[in-house]
Amino acid sequence: MRAAVMTLLRGRKARLTADRRFEAGQRLRDIAAGRLSACRAAKVSLHDVSVSFAPDRSAAVVSGLELTILPGEFVTFLGPSGCGKTTLLNVIGGMILPTTGKVRINDALVTAPTPMCNIVFQQHSLFEWMRVADNVAFGPRALGHPDPRGEAMRFLHLVGLEEHADAYPVTLSGGMRQRVAIARALATSPSVLLMDEPFGALDAQTRSIMQEELLKLRRSIAPTVIFVTHDVDEALLLSDRIFVMRAMPGGLKEEIAADGMFRHKEKVLRNGKYRALRQHILTQIREETLKVFNRPNRMQR
Numbered sequence: 001m002r003a004a005v006m007t008l009l010r011g012r013k014a015r016l017t018a019d020r021r022f023e024a025g026q027r028l029r030d031i032a033a034g035r036l037s038a039c040r041a042a043k044v045s046l047h048d049v050s051v052s053f054a055p056d057r058s059a060a061v062v063s064g065l066e067l068t069i070l071p072g073e074f075v076t077f078l079g080p081s082g083c084g085k086t087t088l089l090n091v092i093g094g095m096i097l098p099t100t101g102k103v104r105i106n107d108a109l110v111t112a113p114t115p116m117c118n119i120v121f122q123q124h125s126l127f128e129w130m131r132v133a134d135n136v137a138f139g140p141r142a143l144g145h146p147d148p149r150g151e152a153m154r155f156l157h158l159v160g161l162e163e164h165a166d167a168y169p170v171t172l173s174g175g176m177r178q179r180v181a182i183a184r185a186l187a188t189s190p191s192v193l194l195m196d197e198p199f200g201a202l203d204a205q206t207r208s209i210m211q212e213e214l215l216k217l218r219r220s221i222a223p224t225v226i227f228v229t230h231d232v233d234e235a236l237l238l239s240d241r242i243f244v245m246r247a248m249p250g251g252l253k254e255e256i257a258a259d260g261m262f263r264h265k266e267k268v269l270r271n272g273k274y275r276a277l278r279q280h281i282l283t284q285i286r287e288e289t290l291k292v293f294n295r296p297n298r299m300q301r
Helices: 003-031 085-093 133-140 148-158 176-186 204-220 233-236 272-293
Strands: 044-050 061-070 074-078 102-105 115-122 192-196 224-228 242-244 251-257
Touching: 003 176, 003 192, 044 085, 044 176, 061 085, 061 251, 074 233, 085 102, 085 224, 133 148, 133 176, 148 176, 148 204, 148 224, 176 204, 204 233, 233 272, 251 272
Parallel strands: 074 224, 074 242, 115 192, 192 224
Antiparallel strands: 044 061, 044 102, 242 251
16 A cells, blocks of 8 residues: 555656756746746745645744745845754755745745755855756757757856856865856746855855846846845845744744845945844844844753
8 A cells, every 4th residue: 555655646746847847948938939038026925935845844943934035125134043044045946845834936836856945055056067058058958949059058047158168167165166156057047046145155356246246137037036144234235135934943033124225335334234243143143143143952962
């Protein structure tokens, strides 16, 4: 009986995967034919989302999360290590199913990885044996785009790397590799772009340039962006809204409206509101970090 049930579940999963691939491929074909605009921003809704990795669900990583992200918004999650920021991204992208609650992208319930989302990691995770253009074309090709190379070149042009299309990733600098990773994520025309500390491994100068490049990209391509970082200045620079997360278990401690008001770097350091808001966020994060360090059973482990 159990074997029969597992066979049915595997068949259902295979059909769902095939349906999603067909839907995503059709969307890319419509974009190429001009019937559909690329990167249509989507609304993301989380209702009473909790995630626990314990068999008895006793230790929640994220608990009771209620959140709506509007189409085209750039939202950032800040918080202490271990508060569930990356887990939250994985839940939105369908890589992890919530223990309780529901996630929807527009009106579609997220129950598995969805082509409506793509993700940029802290490490670029490029295919080292493929040339740059082949890395970027990988997604469009897998989804049946009629011209994957052309699509790759379009996004390489957007990140200023079309001249390096035939290079291998090992020949590029760290910042250039991360620009390729962003181009690869955008090449499938996701409605939601998930970014998990994408500039965390870069040096300060390269990181600053990459932040500016991301802002430029948003002016030409505007998916909904959900961003995770530990850098308060980065969050204030890039975001429309900032969510400070609490720890033990993870959840939303405070919502802060940045509204893109701090996107001129040369002005922000002289801005009293910026300095006050920055200090406020740092204080909130410190409070949550101290909860982790001062929990009663920490010294007994």
